[in-house]
Amino acid sequence: MSKRVTCQCGYKMPGSGAKGYYYYVCPGTFNLDAAHQCNLPRFRSDRVDDVIWQWVRGFFDDEKLVERGVAEYQARQAEIKKPLGEELALINETIKERKKELADNQRALKLLGDDPPQRTLANTLEDIRRVEAQLDGLEEQKRQVEAKIENAETTERDIRAAIDRMEQVKAEIEEGLNLADVNFEDRRFLIERLNVEITLRVENGEKIVEARCYLDDKKLSMGVWANFAREGFLLGMGVERG
Ligand SMILES: [Zn+2]
Structure with missing residues (x-):
């Protein structure tokens, strides 16, 4: 998924692993050599991927x-x-x-x-x-x-x-398969073939995932996070939470 993720500032956002969680992080937030600086907070990749999958699986029921x-x-x-x-x-x-x-x-x-x-x-x-x-x-x-x-x-x-x-x-x-069980391979296949691309942004303190693909485009909310500011602060300090 990470090749398909762009920051609101225009940088591609590779996934980055910390202990326990993976995040999408904008290079402009930590790389001092980057052409421009950026203050987008990191997004937990499992949550973003989940929101995207909810959106794609919505196509199944919406002929x-x-x-x-x-x-x-x-x-x-x-x-x-x-x-x-x-x-x-x-x-x-x-x-x-x-x-x-x-x-x-x-x-x-x-x-x-x-x-x-x-x-x-x-x-x-x-x-x-x-x-x-x-x-x-x-x-x-x-x-x-x-x-x-x-x-x-x-x-x-x-x-x-x-x-x-x-x-x-x-x-x-x-035949009885649960939609939640759709396997990783099938998910990846659909995301690639439909050319799903996402942009991560913050609007009014809300984390937003802007998703688009061949069939549809949609703004998906990740909700407001209580520890939003702290997350950004900790990231700035290079401290990783568990
Ligand atoms: Zn950025």
């Missing part, structure tokens, strides 16, 4: 939310993919034209024979070099557009895989 999420996602993807498809078609068309031009130039070069006029030879060679350079550029553009399309399709496969896994787990639940 409407999942359907709406998928539909909205697909609409966004279609908007991304349509111009990419058009761009790719245009590039392919231009590549075809340039290849024909190259073949014509090469034929012209051959027709010049063994003892061609120097200026004509130089011009023909220059034409060939120019078209070859254009073709190199076009091939590179084509690779980039294809990579973007592939990326969009991978995401669609991920969402599909997540929904299939949800269906599977749901079927197991109907």
